[in-house]
Structures are given as structure tokens and as C-alpha cells.
Amino acid sequence: MLSYTFMQRALLGGMLVALIAPLMGTFVVVRRMSLIGDSLSHVALSGVVLAVLLGTEPVYGALGITLIGSWFIFFLREKYKEYEEISLAVIMSTGIALASVLMGFSRNIRGNFLSYLFGSVSAITTSDIYLMIVLSLVILLFIWKYYYKLFHMSFDEESARAMGIEVDLIGKIFIFLIAFTVVISMRIVGVLLISSMMIIPVAAAMQISKSFKETIIYGIIIAMVSVYGGITSSFYFDLPSGGSIVLISVFILMISIFFKTIKK
Amino acid sequence: MKEILMQVRDLSFRYGKHSVIENVSFDLFKGDYLGVVGPNGSGKTTLLKLCLGLIKKDSGTIKLFDKDLENLKERTKLAYISQKSNSFNMGFPATVEEVIKGSLLSIGYNKKDANEMMGRALNEIGIENIRHKRIGDLSGGQQQKAFIAKAIASNPEVIFLDEPTVGIDQKSQDYFYETMGRLNKEGVTLFMVSHDISAVTTYSNRVICIGENTFHIHEKNEISDIETSLKKIYGKNMGFVTH
Numbered sequence: 001m002l003s004y005t006f007m008q009r010a011l012l013g014g015m016l017v018a019l020i021a022p023l024m025g026t027f028v029v030v031r032r033m034s035l036i037g038d039s040l041s042h043v044a045l046s047g048v049v050l051a052v053l054l055g056t057e058p059v060y061g062a063l064g065i066t067l068i069g070s071w072f073i074f075f076l077r078e079k080y081k082e083y084e085e086i087s088l089a090v091i092m093s094t095g096i097a098l099a100s101v102l103m104g105f106s107r108n109i110r111g112n113f114l115s116y117l118f119g120s121v122s123a124i125t126t127s128d129i130y131l132m133i134v135l136s137l138v139i140l141l142f143i144w145k146y147y148y149k150l151f152h153m154s155f156d157e158e159s160a161r162a163m164g165i166e167v168d169l170i171g172k173i174f175i176f177l178i179a180f181t182v183v184i185s186m187r188i189v190g191v192l193l194i195s196s197m198m199i200i201p202v203a204a205a206m207q208i209s210k211s212f213k214e215t216i217i218y219g220i221i222i223a224m225v226s227v228y229g230g231i232t233s234s235f236y237f238d239l240p241s242g243g244s245i246v247l248i249s250v251f252i253l254m255i256s257i258f259f260k261t262i263k264k
Numbered sequence: 265m266k267e268i269l270m271q272v273r274d275l276s277f278r279y280g281k282h283s284v285i286e287n288v289s290f291d292l293f294k295g296d297y298l299g300v301v302g303p304n305g306s307g308k309t310t311l312l313k314l315c316l317g318l319i320k321k322d323s324g325t326i327k328l329f330d331k332d333l334e335n336l337k338e339r340t341k342l343a344y345i346s347q348k349s350n351s352f353n354m355g356f357p358a359t360v361e362e363v364i365k366g367s368l369l370s371i372g373y374n375k376k377d378a379n380e381m382m383g384r385a386l387n388e389i390g391i392e393n394i395r396h397k398r399i400g401d402l403s404g405g406q407q408q409k410a411f412i413a414k415a416i417a418s419n420p421e422v423i424f425l426d427e428p429t430v431g432i433d434q435k436s437q438d439y440f441y442e443t444m445g446r447l448n449k450e451g452v453t454l455f456m457v458s459h460d461i462s463a464v465t466t467y468s469n470r471v472i473c474i475g476e477n478t479f480h481i482h483e484k485n486e487i488s489d490i491e492t493s494l495k496k497i498y499g500k501n502m503g504f505v506t507h
Contacts, residue, residue, distance in 0.1 A: 164339030
């Protein structure tokens with residue numbers, strides 16, 4: 001399997017997804033922001049279609065549009081302070097609506113559409129990999145620098161704010177980094193399943209971990225097992241990689257819930 | 265003469281058209297145990313959050329450590345114990361040790377100092393035995409002790425407390441007030457919002473009675489004045505007990 005260059009790219013990209021998605025996902029889950037990943041992934045779809053229309057790389061289109069989408073989330077959250085989920089619903093609907101309208105202008109996208117929705121190991125280009133590496137490094141650098149501040153504000157945002165932590169700034173950067181995570185994960189797991197890679201490995205890890213750090217580490221291990229299993233089965237059985245990866249992670253989640261239940 | 269830690273002047277805040285805090289002025293002195301009582305919706309928590317800068321005032325000035333709250337750099341001198349059901353993320357998969365050490369590291373302490381400070385706080389509150397337990401797996405009383413340990417770990421000069429004993433049993437409440445009393449004697453200034461009039465009048469040295477369009481501040485020994493203020497804001501005799 002590894003004698004094929006496209007599979008080497010797929011595995012390298014997959015391992016980056018398995019590292020970054022649960023790392024970000026742990027904070028996404030504990031900050032109860034799961035819907036943001038979903039909203040931005042739908043926005044990413046419109047970026048893919050727009051990039052194809054403009055003749056550029058789809059990942060760059062997705063990156064630009066998800067960053068704009070992130071900014072609109074901040075904007076709408078300010079307008080609907082008491083109903084923050086409104087901003088996510090608006091952004092998600094706008095993303096899908098824009099993608100469907102733009103698809104009317106493009107014939108090229110339709111053939112590849114399923115690969116963007118559900119992921120495809122064979123479609124990852126070297127350019128995709130380079131962008132994934134750069135975005136992953138930015139995320140790792142941010143988490144390394146702001147880990148404890150993010151940790152504090154995830155546990156108790158008001159206390160963190162009272163003690164002088166720049167909650168608003170870090171919170172905004174964090175949402176931009178969710179957009180980065182969406183772009184990193186897009187080609188491997190597909191737009192519709194991106195948020196599941198941020199949530200399911202973390203949910204499984206929370207069942208068996210005894211600490212926050214263990215939750216992150218177990219989440220990454222579970223994601224790596226899922227990604228490797230999903231990409232391998234995708235290669236041998238010609239299945240969409242995203243669906244295979246997510247089904248394996250759901251299977252691991254079920255096992256972790258089962259063992260936690262019988263342990264009690 | 266007492267040292268003023270916080271100076272509030274002509275503070276006002278509105279929710280839409282509804283005035284919650286109107287032209288309020290008072291001082292918080294070093295070593296104070298200031299209690300704030302009032303009925304639901306009277307603006308107790310709003311007052312506390314305004315004083316912490318968690319919500320923006322409409323007008324007036326708040327100075328902490330002689331600096332405008334907006335420009336205050338010494339925020340690590342403050343600690344905040346909030347009404348846990350509203351603020352703390354109880355499903356958070358972290359241990360007591362991670363929560364306390366993490367909060368210290370987040371405000372700039374290095375790992376060595378954070379470890380020492382955490383150890384002291386765990387020891388002082390007597391929860392060494394639960395340091396490796398996940399915070400969500402603890403009882404209400406144990407969680408409260410962990411939050412106190414987190415609050416005192418950074419050696420704050422002022423602790424703001426918002427309904428700190430809601431949802432915990434009597435034994436844990438007694439322990440809580442005993443600990444706060446001890447900290448206060450050691451020089452920590454306390455600003456506590458509570459619905460528990462007896463606890464506030466028992467433990468605080470000064471009492472703010474807050475109600476709709478009403479704001480009075482009393483010394484603890486002004487019992488009859490406190491009774492009059494409480495009658496005004498609750499509309500009946502409250503019959504509180506001081507211990």
C-alpha cells in the first residue's frame with residue numbers, strides 16, 4: 001500500500017488530521033463549541049466550489065472562506081449576544097446555500113463532489129500536504145504558547161477573565177484555528193464529517209481518561225488508529241476514507257462506553 | 265485610617281431600559297469582609313461582576329488598587345469563586361491538581377512556583393487526598409473545597425464570591441465560612457454576594473443591602489439599621505439570626 005505515492009500522502013495527511021483534530025477537539029468539546037466546527041465545515045464547501053470556479057486549489061478557497069466565515073461568527077455573536085447559536089445556524093445555512101448556488105456555475109466540481117463531502121485518499125495533492133503541514137504548525141504553536149490560558153478559560157471563563165486572561169482575543173484566535181482544522185481535515189474525512197473527527201475520539205477518550213492531558217493523548221491515539229484503519233480499508237475496499245475513519249472511531253467510542261459501564 | 269482597595273463612585277448599569285444599578289458609591293477597605301444581600305433580581309451579582317470588570321458599566325468609576333478597573337494590570341491579586349452551577353464547567357475532564365496548577369500557570373507562574381503554591385493550597389484546605397481525582401467525580405462539598413483551593417493558591421489580596429454556598433450541604437457551608445473567616449483574619453479582603461442573610465450578617469464586617477432603587481451600606485453592629493434596610497428591600501421583617 002505504501003509503495004503508492006498517493007497513499008504516502010494520504011497517510012501523512014491522515015496522521016496530521018489525527019494529531020490536530022482531537023487536540024483542538026478537546027478544547028472544542030469542553031468549551032461546548034462543537035457546532036462551530038460543523039458550521040465552518042459547511043462554509044468550507046462553498047470555498048471549494050468557489051476555488052474550482054476561479055481555477056485555484058480548492059484547499060485555498062476553503063481556507064479563505066472559512067476564515068471569512070469565522071469573522072462573520074464573531075460579528076453575528078456580537079449582534080445576538082443572548083442567542084449565540086443563531087450565528088452558527090446562519091453561517092451553516094449560508095455556507096450550504098452559497099455552495100449550491102456556486103455549483104450551478106461549475107460543471108467541473110460535480111464529478112468530485114462526493115470526494116469533498118466524504119473524503120478521498122486518492123485526491124490529496126502535494127500542495128494540500130504542504131498547506132496542511134503549515135496550518136498544523138500554526139495550531140501546534142498556538143496551543144503550546146496558550147495551552148494553560150485556554151485550559152483556564154475552558155474550565156471557568158469568568159474566573160479567567162477576572163484574573164486578567166485575554167479571553168476575547170484568545171477565543172477569537174481559537175475560532176480561526178478551528179477554521180484551520182477544518183481545512184486540514186477536509187480532504188481526508190470530507191466536509192460533512194470533519195467535526196466528527198474533532199468530537200468522537202475526544203468523547204471516547206473522556207470515557208477512559210483520568211485527567212485532561214490523558215484525554216488529549218488518548219484522543220490522538222484513538223484518532224490515529226481510526227485514521228490508519230479508515231485509510232487502509234479505503235485503499236483495499238475502495239470505500240470513502242471519511243466514512244471509514246468515522247465508523248471506526250464510533251466503534252472505539254462504543255467499546256469505551258461499554259468498558260466504562262461494566263467497570264462501574 | 266483604613267486603606268481603600270476599591271473605590272466605586274456613581275456606578276450605573278442598565279439592562280435595556282431597566283435600571284439595575286443606579287448611582288451607587290461605596291468603598292471596599294483592605295481587610296473588609298463585605299457582604300451583599302438582596303432579593304433575586306436586585307442586582308447583587310451584577311454589582312459584583314461590574315466590580316470585577318466582567319460586564320461593562322454604563323457610567324461611574326471603579327478604582328481597584330488606586331487604578332481604573334479598565335487599566336488594571338494587577339489582576340492576579342484578585343480571585344473569583346462564582347456560583348458554580350452557572351460558571352464552572354462541571355463535566356471538565358481534569359483533575360483537581362490540573363485545575364489548580366493550570367490556573368496558576370495561566371497567569372504567569374512558572375512550574376516550580378505553581379507546584380509549591382498548589383501544594384500549600386491543597387494542604388491548607390485539607391484536600392491532598394483528592395488531588396488526582398477528576399473534578400466532575402467529586403461531591404459538591406469536595407468540589408467547593410477544590411474551588412477554594414484554586415482561589416487561594418495565587419495568594420490573592422481580594423476574593424470575590426458569588427453565592428458560594430449554593431447547592432452544598434450544611435457541613436460544607438460551615439467549613440466554607442470558617443475557612444473564609446480564617447483567610448479574612450490573615451488579611452484577605454472578601455467581597456461576598458449571598459442570598460443567605462444570616463450568614464452575611466454573621467460573618468461580614470460590613471453589609472450592603474441592595475434592592476430596587478435601594479442601596480444601603482452598614483457596619484455589622486448597626487443591627488437595627490440593617491433590619492430597616494432589609495425590611496425596605498424585602499417588604500417584610502427578615503428576622504435574621506447572627507451567630
